Each structure stands twice: as structure tokens, then as C-alpha cells.
Amino acid sequence: MEPEIYPKEQHGIEINQIDSKALYILEKLRAAKHTAYLVGGSVRDLLLHKKPKDFDISTSARPEEIKSLFSNCILIGKRFRLAHIRFGRKVIEVSTFRAGDTENEALITEDNIWGSPEKDAMRRDFTINGLFYDSANETIIDYVGGYHDIKKKYLRSIGQPYLRFKQDPVRMIRCLKFQARFGLEVDREAELAMIDCKKEIKKSAQARVLEELLRMLESGSASPFFKLMTDHGILQQLLPTIASFLETPEGDEIYSFLTEADLTVHEPHEPRLERPVLIGCLVFPIVEKGLKTHFLDREKIPHMGEIFQEINVIIDSIFNVFFRLPRKIRVSTVDLLVSQYRMTPFEKIKKRKIRIPNIPDFYLSLQFLQLRARLEPAFLEIAENWSKLYEEKQDREPETHPITRYKKRS
Ligand code: ATP
Ligand code: MG
Numbered sequence: 001m002e003p004e005i006y007p008k009e010q011h012g013i014e015i016n017q018i019d020s021k022a023l024y025i026l027e028k029l030r031a032a033k034h035t036a037y038l039v040g041g042s043v044r045d046l047l048l049h050k051k052p053k054d055f056d057i058s059t060s061a062r063p064e065e066i067k068s069l070f071s072n073c074i075l076i077g078k079r080f081r082l083a084h085i086r087f088g089r090k091v092i093e094v095s096t097f098r099a100g101d102t103e104n105e106a107l108i109t110e111d112n113i114w115g116s117p118e119k120d121a122m123r124r125d126f127t128i129n130g131l132f133y134d135s136a137n138e139t140i141i142d143y144v145g146g147y148h149d150i151k152k153k154y155l156r157s158i159g160q161p162y163l164r165f166k167q168d169p170v171r172m173i174r175c176l177k178f179q180a181r182f183g184l185e186v187d188r189e190a191e192l193a194m195i196d197c198k199k200e201i202k203k204s205a206q207a208r209v210l211e212e213l214l215r216m217l218e219s220g221s222a223s224p225f226f227k228l229m230t231d232h233g234i235l236q237q238l239l240p241t242i243a244s245f246l247e248t249p250e251g252d253e254i255y256s257f258l259t260e261a262d263l264t265v266h267e268p269h270e271p272r273l274e275r276p277v278l279i280g281c282l283v284f285p286i287v288e289k290g291l292k293t294h295f296l297d298r299e300k301i302p303h304m305g306e307i308f309q310e311i312n313v314i315i316d317s318i319f320n321v322f323f324r325l326p327r328k329i330r331v332s333t334v335d336l337l338v339s340q341y342r343m344t345p346f347e348k349i350k351k352r353k354i355r356i357p358n359i360p361d362f363y364l365s366l367q368f369l370q371l372r373a374r375l376e377p378a379f380l381e382i383a384e385n386w387s388k389l390y391e392e393k394q395d396r397e398p399e400t401h402p403i404t405r406y407k408k409r410s
Pocket of ligand 2: 040
């Protein structure tokens with residue numbers, strides 16, 4: 001099949017919008033007589049006038065050939081073998097053109113059969129993600145009709161959505177992710193396929209699902225994304241406790257946290273919220289409610305040990321159906337949730353002396369308290385007091401992790 005070719009005058013992408021390291025890799029691959037294009041998310045983002053997060057490259061060179069060309073290259077992945085080319089902290093992913101099986105509904109467990117650029121475009125998930133950019137002549141190469149779909153803001157599967165979602169159910173999450181992030185209209189067939197295939201999501205690798213969810217928490221579109229995940233019944237498969245909570249009026253509390261986290265992303269000078277803080281946004285209202293119910297008819301105020309224990313029980317009940325949180329992130333999340341009850345105890349304890357506890361990640365607890373204070377101004381003063389105290393500790397112990405200071409929102 002002949003692709004559509006769009007010249008620069010039509011697509012309008014300037015070469016200087018593309019990462020210089022990516023251009024260097026493309027050139028070097030071409031000089032070694034390989035075909036090499038920019039592909040996927042970066043081409044899509046540039047056409048949507050968004051700043052790309054990363055610049056992925058697809059090439060006719062095999063992994064070993066890529067490795068032999070670049071000294072700063074390592075090969076990774078088993079299910080999906082690809083090259084990472086490293087420049088300091090920046091990594092550019094280079095993958096060999098693949099030929100996926102787009103006709104078969106069996107779950108894909110390996111994706112390492114090499115193919116042509118056309119085959120490579122066809123095995124990608126959505127038309128908007130199937131475009132190549134050829135930096136040699138600044139053209140866009142389109143085998144899948146993605147260029148027009150981007151212009152129409154239309155999200156369409158490449159191939160039959162029912163088959164493509166069965167092959168790899170993570171594509172359903174990705175479908176809702178692009179809808180939430182770019183406000184695209186989703187193809188009707190894909191909508192119907194999601195209804196039929198939602199239970200399949202549990203067949204996916206837990207790590208991939210968790211990574212997509214975490215990336216969406218960081219994306220600036222977490223609130224619409226979790227709404228779509230719930231409305232489509234997909235979150236119910238993965239995190240039923242959160243999904244049920246989101247379906248009740250109390251769910252608005254979670255959405256408020258997510259919206260606040262989203263706003264932070266859109267303010268370019270604000271520090272990024274870290275992953276445990278973002279998970280905190282997703283679960284804090286559930287934890288609050290759980291603790292209140294648990295300690296309700298107690299006369300004594302629960303002590304921190306009891307709170308710690310109960311929060312662990314709640315977190316385990318939330319993350320147990322499909323996946324558990326990786327240990328490190330779980331520990332940090334629990335710590336920051338427990339700390340909230342140290343800083344804003346259930347009942348005001350008069351004249352209690354405040355002291356920064358010896359928790360390695362205490363700055364995350366403060367980051368979360370500041371976020372709460374944005375939603376509930378009554379906490380502003382408390383957040384300020386703790387932040388000051390923390391900064392004093394930092395003056396004494398310079399190795400302490402710095403805290404983030406968020407500006408007051410006007
Ligand atoms: P993001 O901006 O979140 O990185 P992305 O589309 O770039 O979005 P990546 O996970 O970086 O997502 O994937 C890069 C490209 O690989 C995609 O644009 C798409 O072409 C292809 N791809 C990713 N996941 C799948 C999948 N599950 N099935 C088919 N193709 C996929
Ligand atoms: Mg990407």
C-alpha cells in the first residue's frame with residue numbers, strides 16, 4: 001500500500017521542534033543505510049501543538065545493529081526488545097520495525113517479529129499514533145489515515161477494535177487516556193468494543209496497567225481520565241473500591257484532589273507531585289472515611305500506631321484485586337497518609353508541641369498537606385507551621401530533602 005505523504009508546508013512541524021539527540025540518531029542510522037523515522041507519540045503531539053514528552057524512533061536496523069552503531073546504547077526488554085540510547089539522564093528509545101498480527105485475537109505475549117514500515121504502522125494501537133516523520137525531507141508518512149484523524153480530533157483503532165483490545169487489553173486504557181488528554185471523539189466501534197472487552201483488562205500484565213495509571217495521574221488529565229475509566233466499567237475491574245467510591249457523591253472528594261493535582265501540572269513553574277502523593281490523592285478520602293468508621297464509637301482518640309495499622313488494612317483492601325503497589329511506593333504512600341493524622345489530628349490537641357518525625361520521605365507528607373490546604377484553607381496555617389519547622393530542620397541538617405512550596409492559588 002502506498003502511504004499518504006504530507007510535506008512540511010502542509011503539516012507545519014519545524015525541524016527545531018524535534019529533539020537534537022533524536023535528529024542525530026536518525027541521521028546516523030540513515031548514514032548506515034537504514035531507514036529511520038520518528039514515530040508515535042511525538043509526531044502526534046507535535047501535530048496537536050503539544051510539547052512531546054519523548055521522541056521515539058523506529059528503524060529497519062535490528063537491535064544488534066543499533067547497538068553496534070551507538071556506544072551509549074543498551075538493549076532491553078524480552079516481550080518487546082528495543083534499544084535505549086542514553087545521553088546523560090535522557091534516554092531515546094529506538095525500536096526495529098515490527099510486523100504484528102492484527103488479525104488474530106489471541107493475547108499478545110511477544111512482539112519481536114521484524115517487518116516493514118507499513119507493517120509497523122499497522123500493528124500500532126490508534127491511527128493518531130501510527131504516523132512516521134522522516135527528518136531527511138521533513139515529511140509525514142501516513143499508512144493509517146492518522147493525519148486526518150488528528151485534524152478531526154478523532155480517535156480510531158487501527159484495525160478492528162474488538163480484536164485489537166482482545167490482543168492487548170491495555171489498549172482500552174490507552175483509548176481513554178487519549179480521550180481524556182486531548183478531548184478526542186472516540187470511534188463508535190471502539191466504544192462498543194470496550195463494553196464487550198472490559199473484563200479482559202485483568203489478563204494484562206499488572207506492571208503495564210500500573211504504569212499507565214501512574215502516568216495518567218501525572219498527566220494533568222487525571223480527573224477526566226478516572227471519570228472515563230469508571231464510566232466505562234474498567235476501573236471496577238482493577239480498583240473496585242475506588243470505582244465504587246467514585247460512583248457515589250462522596251467520589252467528588254477524590255475528583256477534587258485529582259483536579260488539584262491536574263492544575264499543578266498545568267502551572268509550568270510548580271514542582272511536580274511525586275507518585276506517592278498522587279496515589280494519596282486517589283485514596284485519601286477513602287482512608288478518611290475508613291478511619292472515621294473504624295474509630296467512630298471509640299471514646300479514646302486512636303494513637304498513631306493504631307492509625308498506622310488501620311491505614312495499612314485500608315490500603316491492602318484497595319490494592320488487592322488486580323495488583324498490589326510495589327513496596328517502595330506503598331511504604332511512602334502509607335507514611336504520608338499516616339503523617340496527615342500527626343499534622344491534622346482527629347481532635348485538636350491543645351498546645352501539643354510539633355516535631356518533625358524521623359521519616360525519610362516526610363517532605364512528601366508536607367507536599368500532600370499543602371495540596372489539602374489548597375482544597376481546605378483551614379489547613380493553610382497548619383501547613384505553614386509544619387513547613388517552617390521542616391525548613392529549620394533543613395538548615396540544621398543540610399542533607400534533608402528540600403520541600404516544595406506551592407504558591408497560593410488566586
Ligand atoms: P505518551 O505520550 O503517554 O508517551 P505514547 O502514545 O507515546 O503516549 P508510549 O507508551 O510511549 O505511548 O508508546 C509509543 C508508541 O508505541 C505509541 O504512540 C504507539 O504507536 C505504540 N504503542 C504503545 N502501546 C501500544 C499498544 N499497547 N499497542 C500497539 N501500539 C502501541
Ligand atoms: Mg511516548
